[in-house]
Amino acid sequence: MDNQKNFSRLYVVVDALIISFSYLTAWALRFVGPFADSAVRARSFGQYMSYLIVLVPMFLLLYHAFTLYVPMRMQGRRLLLSNLVKANTLGVLGMTFIMYMIGEGYISRSMYGMFYVINISLGWLSRMLYFRVIRDMRRKGYNIKQILLVGYSRACEEYIDRILENPQWGIVVRGILDDEVEAGTSYRGIKVLGELANLTVILPTNRLDEIAITLGLAEYDRLEEIVAMCEKSGVHTKFIPDYMNIIPTKPYTEDILGLPVINIRYVPLSNTFNALVKRIMDIAGSIAGIIIASPVMIIAAVLVKTTSKGPLIYCQERVGLHNKTFWMYKFRSMEVQPKEEEKKAWTVKNDPRVTWVGKIMRHTSIDELPQLFNILKGDMSLVGPRPERPFFVEKFREEIPRYMVKHQVRPGLTGWAQVNGYRGDTSIRKRIEYDLFYIENWTVGFDIKILLLTIFRGFVNKNAY
Secondary structure (H helix, E strand, C coil): CHHHHHHHHHHHHHHHHHHHHHHHHHHHHHHCCCCHHHCCCCCCHHHHHHCHHHHHHHHHHHHHHCCCCCCHHHCCHHHHHHHHHHHHHHHHHHHHHHHHHCCCCCCCHHHHHHHHHHHHHHHHHHHHHHHHHHHHHHHCCCCCEEEEEECCCHHHHHHHHHHHHCHHHCEEEEEEECCCCCCCCEECCEEEEECHHHHHHHHHHCCCCEEEECCCHHHHHHHHHHHHHHHHHCCEEEECCCCCCCCCCCCEEEEECCEEEEECCCCHHHCHHHHHHHHHHHHHHHHHHHHHHHHHHHHHHHHHHHHCCCCCEEEEEEECHHHCEEEEEEECCECCCCHHHHHHCCCCCCCCCECHHHHHHHHHCHHHCCHHHHHHHCCCEEECCCCECHHHHHHHHHHCCCHHHHHHCCCEEECHHHHCCCCCCCCHHHHHHHHHHHHHCCCHHHHHHHHHHHHHCCCCCCCCC
16 A cells, blocks of 8 residues: 555656656747747747646646546556546646636647647556556566455455456455355355464464455454454454445545544535535536527527427426425427326337427437526536436335435536436436446546546437437
């Protein structure tokens, strides 16, 4: 763990050097090298370099927001490249916006384009070099973690599954100790070595890097005793609870006068500052969205009114923050129908109630654009779990575990589930999994990432009928 923190700190320094070198190289190519003939030198070398004071910290913060300093052994190469591109894209757009706001219109845009390409390339190459060095070290037996599991349980099996499916982590499980399972029993090639009492023999004679306590719930009365044995050995010990379906991936712990209290659900947006930041983003984003989308909304409004009878805007009751209901706005895409019927029926494929204009709007998500006004009002957010109708909320709260947790944050126009394909007529259970991950892992960077993915992947919804 300490080694990983040191590697992460080192990589911040490496990235700062790469960003600075990429910027300097881009300047040299534009004003000294092969592209110098067409360059207009409106600013001096010193003025260009002074912008590094803003550019380097901003890019490092974006790299952190896009999880580029999460242990590399826990990330795939494609994910790393994707996050690197997104961080650089947002960084260059951010610098362009800053230049515009301060009235600096004489900066070479082509130079920033060169910097963008060079910085992504060098950042990617440096990380691939790191992967190669670490892989070679592990082949020679270096940087390998030797661990022992204490307790045979569901947590034990799931931990072994993840380790075996990710050999790049460099973790070797030496075996399992358990009182209830017979010695010699194996799970995916990992054997039970003996009883828990064998810890006193194994710890002094084996060079273990880590002990993972994976006791079953029925054996938690032994937990204090086992932790004491492990700590006497000086080996790093971690605890993997056998109730993952209750405790979240990032539990929130409080200290009540020395008494540790674990909150079942950590919601970053329950923090006043975080909620304020998100609300400011929503107000600014919804105003910008209304202005940008106004031509499309005007055309949609004309088509809706001229092709079918009924109101222009369809108001539907949905459940939002803290289980409070609100009226969500949409362009009407269906023929007018009795309210009692619309409350209980989902739209199906080739639904005769959908108008031809409505079909196009639903498929392209244009019918959702009036929700920008819901966001401005505070009923919704730009990013969050999609809101559902009260009838279905009552239904799903009994059928799907943790369904109601989604109402601890404002519902969104788009969300983590939606950009991963869970829109319209798709699995509610999978949608909730993604919603819970978003709720527990919210950051400003995560919101920006979802918004960018919504733009990059388009608004077309093949599951909307």
